[in-house]
Amino acid sequence: MKNVNKTKAKPIDKTTLMEWYSEYLLTHGKRPESVYLFAKKHQLTESAFYDFFSGFDSLEQAYLVHFFDRSLELAAQIEHFQEMPAREKLLNLYFILFENFKLNRSLILLLLKGDLVQQHRLLRALKSRHKQFSQRLSFDNEDFFEKAPEFLKQFNGKSKEGVLWLHFVSVLEFWKKDDSLGFEKTDIYIEKTIDTGFDVVSNPIMNKVLDLGKFLWKEKFQMG
Structure with a gap:
């Protein structure tokens, strides 16, 4: 998605996770190896990710x-x-x-x-x-x-x-x-x-x- 904003002060929400994930996909051409590593990259707990998505499948949908x-x-x-x-x-x-x-x-x-x-x-x-x-x-x-x-x-x-x-x-x-x-x-x-x-x-x-x-x-x- 366009205009990715990775400012740490920005509240974490569904849109923010989608922006981060799309940036990763476009840069690497594949999914992150795990939700844990993806969350860690953005200084989140894994459970914070699951507050919005059940996994990469639901995020991509x-x-x-x-x-x-x-x-x-x-x-x-x-x-x-x-x-x-x-x-x-x-x-x-x-x-x-x-x-x-x-x-x-x-x-x-x-x-x-x-x-x-x-x-x-x-x-x-x-x-x-x-x-x-x-x-x-x-x-x-x-x-x-x-x-x-x-x-x-x-x-x-x-x-x-x-x-x-x-x-x-x-x-x-x-x-x-x-x-x-x-x-x-x-x-x-x-x-x-x-x-x-x-x-x-x-x-x-x-x-x-x-x-x-x-x-x-x-x-x-x-x-x-």
Whole structure:
């Protein structure tokens, strides 16, 4: 995260620990060897760390939730945001969210570089928060989801929240591989898939993330 402040007089809180941890990840390219050593480096007791996080897994999950919550706060400041159609709310939120991701791309790519099991752990808390947001969306035109490929509907019991989550996962995977300037292709992907009722996600782009989508929706690994 940006603007790391390591002043010892600063009160220890969740944000401070996240700043210290992200600095360590970006500098070393890997986790600290233990919570004890990480806490000791910053002159904390190990128990002080556990006042805010149960371990490195929960700390890492907090980053994506933080970016999502902050982006939603910014989107809510847009004039008439609450009265916007659901599609426009999604577009505004995702454009802001992926702009925040761009500002912290090195950190997010480090967090997401693991295998499917590791990615599942990282996305657990975000999936729950995303579901809460999706439940508040009202789609007047039901054919919005009728256009979604059948495999999307089958994975999540045809729930609105499930289709929206799997779509979000596809955007995240696309963004990770996007090599266009300013990641403008990701913006196009967001707009095209949302504007067409996810009809575009039946193309080869979505097929590349199908295995991850299947994994995230398996019963024994279902998040939230």
